[in-house]
Amino acid sequence: MLLRRAGLTALAGLSCTLHHALNDLVARSFASAGVPVTKEPMGLYRTDGKRPDGITLVPWQSGKSLCWDVTVTCPLAESYIDKATLEEGASARHLLDDLGRRISENTGEA
Numbered sequence: 001m002l003l004r005r006a007g008l009t010a011l012a013g014l015s016c017t018l019h020h021a022l023n024d025l026v027a028r029s030f031a032s033a034g035v036p037v038t039k040e041p042m043g044l045y046r047t048d049g050k051r052p053d054g055i056t057l058v059p060w061q062s063g064k065s066l067c068w069d070v071t072v073t074c075p076l077a078e079s080y081i082d083k084a085t086l087e088e089g090a091s092a093r094h095l096l097d098d099l100g101r102r103i104s105e106n107t108g109e110a
Helices: 002-032 078-084 090-107
Strands: 037-039 054-056
Touching: 002 037, 002 054
Parallel strands: none
Antiparallel strands: 037 054
């Protein structure tokens, strides 16, 4: 059990590092295109109380700024492994269902 926890802790650290790198890549991509952005904007929250990873400082479409959120998943996390042992492809379906739920929660779309 201790080895399993240590491994998951290491994977969680790797996920955080990857998340930071991907979020930085998105922000730098906008900057290279001449679009000013801010990362982790204060005072702007999603429906689940979390902040988005970044937002453009100029209107993107219909007078609204573009907001982004980087999500990094780990297929070795317990929530995925438990599903994968039950049925082939279950881990991928769980990931897609979770992503779809997050998108609909934060866009107001069903």
